[in-house]
Amino acid sequence: MVVCTRRHMDMAVGRASCWLLIPLLLLLLPSASAGGRGGGLFVVVTFPGLAQDVGLLVCEDDYVVSLVPPGVDPHEYQLRPGDLRLLEDADLIISTGHTPFEARIRELVEAGELGGVLVEVPSIPGIRLLENPATGQPNYHMPIYDPLNYVRFVEYVSGLLADMRPSRAGDYEEKAEEVVRTVGEMVEEAPELGLRAVADMPVVPYAVSWLGVDVAYVMLKEPCVPATPGELMEVEEAMAEGEVGLAVVCYPVATSSSEQLEDMAREHGIPVLYVPSPMSQGSIPDKLSEVLEGARALSTPEVGGATSLGPLALTLASALLVAATLAVVKEYAGR
Template sequence: MNSYRFEMARRGWIGLMLAALLVLTACSASQGGAEAEPGDTGSTLKVVTTIAQIAEPMSVIGGDRVNVESLMGPGVDPHLHQPTPGDIQKLDGADIILYSGLHLEANMLKAFEQLGKNKPVIAIGETIPEDQLLKDEDGAIDPHVWFDIDLWKQALDAATEELKKASAEDADYFETNKQAYFAELDQLKREAEEKIADIPKEQRVLITAHDAFGYFGRMLDIEVVGLQGLSTESEVGLSDIERTVGLLLEHNVPAVFIETSINPASVNAVIEGAKQKGLEVSLGGELFSDAMGAAGTEEGTYIGMYRHNVDTIHTALTGKED
């Protein structure tokens, strides 16, 4: 069996397995005892998200009235993630499911469709007006909206409204937490604008493994080049590497970057290609793109992850230590 047919068969079996598991969990829930409804006095909302960029901010906004769990941890690529039976069980036990959407978690859409028949399942990125979203040359929407702080605030606002619907008595509490958190995000945006503006204009070029930083570039006025497309399923060709090397030479860019959830091979090929052309390009550091850092670390928070990226880019492209 060739690799394409094998992959199609594998995906088919995974789909059947997940469908069967969804039926089993639904039957189990219908046969069990009565459970507290979301929003009942004294209950804690159980929220399950796909990515930590949703989970960590919502844990801040939800406070002690919400239990938030993310399915995808450090180093996990949401473009490629296949839902496991454990994922389905966690999703089935949630009061609210929040995912980014815009085709980021493409392999989980069937599960979300089934689960959405019985509980709120919200693609928070899809609450943003389409005219504010970026598209590639083929018309595909860029799903990495968390890198535009203002857009991500819109998405988190929509998620907060879901918490309010589920637990109306806690609505004021959620709103107060959200406003305090959004003030921190506004300060983060100001810091990021100052840092990126300090990079010389001609060297303000961000080169990474895949095209995850388009919103970051638009918001902070920095040119962004991703060797792969919007999804990590796309291939990197020799022409992509040669084009990127040419850009490095044109702008005399001193550094390129790898990502925590992406194989660094393509970026290393760019560094080697530039060296062969007489330009020494360094590895500027590791950026968080589709996944955040480990829970309990600064980079495991949305604000800490974003600040780490800004500081890493600033240091590598200016030579100044932050």
């Protein structure tokens, strides 16, 4: 015999209430296939840094997700089943187009297995690819670290978003204009360093070329491909003979090549400009702001003549000199 107490009745009612609530919750929650995006667009990017940049452009109900988690080397990353499900649901896929797993994404799109629009950064109209000074080949390592390339990236992606969601086209355009304005102001304020440099990573030329820095040598030619002993000797000679006046190092410093470059610069009395790694947290405008701050510090006379004042600094210095001269003349004339 089963004795039905008040406690048992309460438990039964509770269970029944839970089962009745489940269908309602399923209706209220966003669809799993929509990635939690509601009525907005679902954008999948390959690198975590790209998520920060696309996040500057999307609307509040769009959804952006990165396949590669922060801190993971994308060159060693492989697609997981969960990644494939995300890619299948994506309206837009943004890739740097140069790592093995990104090549696999391209194959899936070309085979018709993914329905989203694929954007590969090097293929965006107007993107300028520099030459990797260590290999002589096109440099595919984060070309949007260059401000002009970044502006073209922003304009192209925001245009696609507007085409995919015409009802919010004005919002996408407004957000893109704000980002472009911010980057443009940094370029206008940038000093012209006019230096040849040694870099630790192949991404560095994009981060500093807008500052008048010509990267002539790279310590880590490609991921896991350091400079040869002969190439290191060439860098040492260039430093000793004054052919290079700057070392550029990505931070956080994560490779022995970067540490070796720091030691060589210290030995030869060459200043070091630190630039944020493209894999670190923050958008490209955030990183460019830090690069600009470092460049300004290098453009001061305290560096010992290794760098030159930027255009704005020169204008300001000239104005101050003229003002000082006029003050002296007036004081002398009044005697």
